[in-house]
Amino acid sequence: MINKKRLVIAMTGATGAIYGVRMLQVLKELPEWETHLVISSAGLVNLKYELDMDRSDVYRLADVTHGINDIASCIASGSFKTEGVIVAPCSMKTLAAIAHGFGDNLISRSADVALKERRKTVLLPRETPLNLAHIRNMAAVTEMGGIIFPPMPAFYNKSDSVKAMVDEGVGRILDMFGVDVGELFTPWIGLNGKI
Template sequence: MNTASPRPQRLVIGISGASGAIYGVRLLELLRDTPIETHLVVSKSALITLSHETGLSWSQLKPMATVCYSNQDIGAAVASGSFKTMGMIVAPCSVRTMSEIASGVTSTLLTRAADVILKERRRLVLMVRETPLHRNHLRTMTELAELGAIIAPPVPAFYAKPASLAEMVDHTLGRVLDLLDIELGVVRRWRETPEDLPTLDEVEMTIRER
């Protein structure tokens, strides 16, 4: 008889110092009322970005997660491959964080946790937030992709016709959660509501009118 227990529904969430702290905050909000445990690690620079972009402090962010860790706590549960998780999302992911993960020389819990996800062959999604990209950025992304990471820059989907920045953020995060087979109903999927989408004739007419 197979008595193996199912993998716990735990997701590691990393927030680094890149612009776009709202992605990490909103991700925690979306997952808060689900059975999924969120295990949060935030870099020091992320706290600065968080305060500047959202007005939130660390004390306000902590209650949004199931478990929080200090970025200096290299002995935390998420630093070990024996601690089973669904994977990890870094939202947003700075170039420095991306580069440290790619090198394997991890100096913080955030990058160590990501390295663990890679070595255990779990799903690692990096919402890299930088533009334009130079050659080394692209090479680092390629190296990470070859290691098994998924590079998912927060690119808006205009076909969904977002009416607000909040809708744009939710759609982007919904597509990221798709990568871990997590469905929260925040994605307006292409052609699932065809009545809301223009026909080819309507598109051609609009082009002619312009």
């Protein structure tokens, strides 16, 4: 029996549902990882609009699914060991809830648990331009030990598709958790005299 590492993937109503879906697709192929998925109501709307996927489509990609209001869920407790939480994408509402410890649903509660247990917590905020409240909330999460990772593509790898840009971001994020991401992204190795 494989001793699996657990990772919580949370998806909100911000644009960029492809990031959460792609993470689930990658982790589904790795038997040593167990995914726990939570999706907000607005996240389900976005899945349908952006990817033409419904709840059952994305639930099939996860090992375990949890209802957004299931505060009695295992991932609502620090005694349930996980490697951490990724909120991909992260709405400004969810960012604010996490920044201020407002565990009003299972997404903000699971992130709060990860932060209090000093587990890796990565948020992919999707909003532009940012107002001062957004920036202050990002600073607050960072001060608590969280990682703010806006999904901004790198251009040095000369990606020629949206999929390659998404894979680069997903690869970099999962790499932070020690996931073997294979060839999802190419790390920067310097110019080696190319200029």
